[in-house]
Amino acid sequence: MSYQVFARKYRPKTFDDVLGQDHVVRTLKNAIAQKRLAHAYLFVGPRGTGKTSTARILAKALNCSGGPKADFDPDEDICVEIAEGRSLDVLEIDGASNNGVEEVRQLRETVRFAPARGQFKIYYIDEVHMLTNQAFNALLKTLEEPPEHVKFIFATTEPHKILPTILSRCQRFDLRPIPAETIAEHLLHIAREEGVQLHESAAWAIAKGADGGMRDAQSMLDQLVAFCGDSVNEANVLDVFGFTSRETVATVIGALLARDTPTALATVQREAEAGRELSQLLGELIGALRALLVSRLDSTTGGDGIPAETWAALKAASEAYPPERLLSVIDVFAETEARMKWASNKRLHLEIGLIKSVQTLGEVRLSDVIKVLAGVSEHLDAPVTYAAPVAAVAAPQPVPAAVVETPAVEPEPVPAPAPAATEPEAPEEKSGEVLSLDELIATAPDEPEPAPEPVARETPPWKPEPEPEQAPEPKADPMEEFYKDPLIQTALEMFEATLKK
Incomplete structure (x- = not known):
């Protein structure tokens, strides 16, 4: 047959x-x-x-x-x-x-x-x-x-x-693309039936390269058996098809999270000189970053085929960045992937994408400044107060000099005069017992006595003559209060900055 x-x-x-x-x-x-x-x-x-x-x-x-x-x-x-x-x-x-x-x-x-x-x-x-x-x-x-x-x-x-x-x-x-785990398990089953020793890492590498197609994975396994014989390991898969190993992907991701640009670029150079497919490497990087982002939101997810120890180290390194920062890096790589699709020099665009990604992880954003300031304000000894708006501050009222020198005293209660027949409010018809404001101030004792309970009068209360208007005191500059704010002073010290007036 x-x-x-x-x-x-x-x-x-x-x-x-x-x-x-x-x-x-x-x-x-x-x-x-x-x-x-x-x-x-x-x-x-x-x-x-x-x-x-x-x-x-x-x-x-x-x-x-x-x-x-x-x-x-x-x-x-x-x-x-x-x-x-x-x-x-x-x-x-x-x-x-x-x-x-x-x-x-x-x-x-x-x-x-x-x-x-x-x-x-x-x-x-x-x-x-x-x-x-x-x-x-x-x-x-x-x-x-x-x-x-x-x-x-x-x-x-x-x-x-x-x-x-x-x-x-x-x-x-x-019909959906078949998961890589399902393809890898089926390849191991075929290898056992055929008497071929297929390493699990090699089966996973084939499944990742098949991109959801079972027929493609079976054809690659057939080719590898013809090339390697009865034993197939991951290195054989990488050499024959130009795939990128999971360790290489983990190395680039680790250098990216550590913002170690030379290591990331050196890894890309080594892969390019070895004849690896750089577009496939970029796809693996995006998949690994996506797995890290999902693991930040759901800790039960796996590491996309990366070994457990390496995956744990990558997760620990990614904790230094918020999820939105990882999402920004994925966006940078997505734009790089679109440019690499039609570019003749794929290595150049991949290196530019890595440099931009490192800069994206290291840049300081407005949201970061707000979080830092909010954290600092929680640890201040004195509570943070803000100057009231200028419009909300009432204008100061003029105070007579005599009142400033001598404390104000409630006048002695005086018996109410007999009600006049006509217009008791007129000044010329006041009783002699009613004292003017100047007389009350001049006769006030040095030590004021407690004021007795006021006695209700039948006549309307007497209104003093209005004092002459005085020029209002100059208003304080609201920006001076702003500069003295403890939160602003702390921010200036942390960022070694100054504010221009």
Whole structure:
């Protein structure tokens, strides 16, 4: 028997073999169990995530003996025929090479024929977005009202290129990129089955480089076995594919958090001279910073594949910076990644991005000054007071000199005079017993006696003559009070600054 690559040899055969797509598998199994089968399905997702494998498994479940059923036997004849692509009832069509109107017209002619062996006639069109608009329009009527024995299954990596009229007639399933942990575990399983010693660090490096695609990871493992033989370690993975090790990523992140620009630049230079892919290095840096930021908000998250001891050291170093500062560094790297995508000198842009990131971590912002001042004010011995606004300070009232020299004394109570017949308030009709203000001040004793309780008078109280207006005293400069503020004085001493008047 000829050699079969890992991607074909370990292709999923049943729903339980599909990895990382639990939401799709559960929906399809429930639909089969409840007999709620749609006439058209659309599988969307990146390359290598299981679109074709899931379509074939669904076809097996529909046409298996005693079907439709989700727990079919993958080794029975009809399921083996579907898996090998030689079943007369399951037609696999390449949308890239059969994208014209004529091909769709032929398909419409064949849908009328009953299935040869199974219960349904299934049409699987891969890369369906490659069909022309005319071909889509020719397929609309058949897709909306197909015969009862016909099922359509479409697969695409670019759903935005499909007409909305086609999308509305299908049940859409989005297949997600497979997590790196799941890919690494599956690679270790394949290695055990093949008798290959695959180190865990190497499996993780392959999974990170596969970027969510199981088929890509299996193809890389196949290539590594051909290159290394029966033992594959992380260094082999880095040498063959130019990936960046987790230790290198941790070194750059540690130098960045320590604001050690020479070490970070030296690491980038070493990676560039070794032929590493700098865009992949930048992506790893962004992923590690993202993991640090998430760990600050949720301590239960992992270290994105970085060893535990190194990850603990990086977390301790990141505690010196607030989360918003780490977010600013991620923004700097994101802009660098956009520039590196089209730049010929990627190393230059990566080095500039590292220098900017170090400056971002070391710069002093207004929010930092406010936090420092707020912390200082809490430790001041005297409470911090602020000068009142000028408008809120009442103007000083003029005080006679005589009053300043001699303390004011309440006058002796005087019996109220008999009420006058007319206008008692007039000055010329006052009784001789009523003293003027000047006389009261002149006759006041040196030691004032306690004032007795006031006696109610029947006549209105006497009002003294208004004193002549005097010029108001000059107002104090409010800025002088501002400069004397303890909080401002402390800030000036800490930052060794002066205020210009």
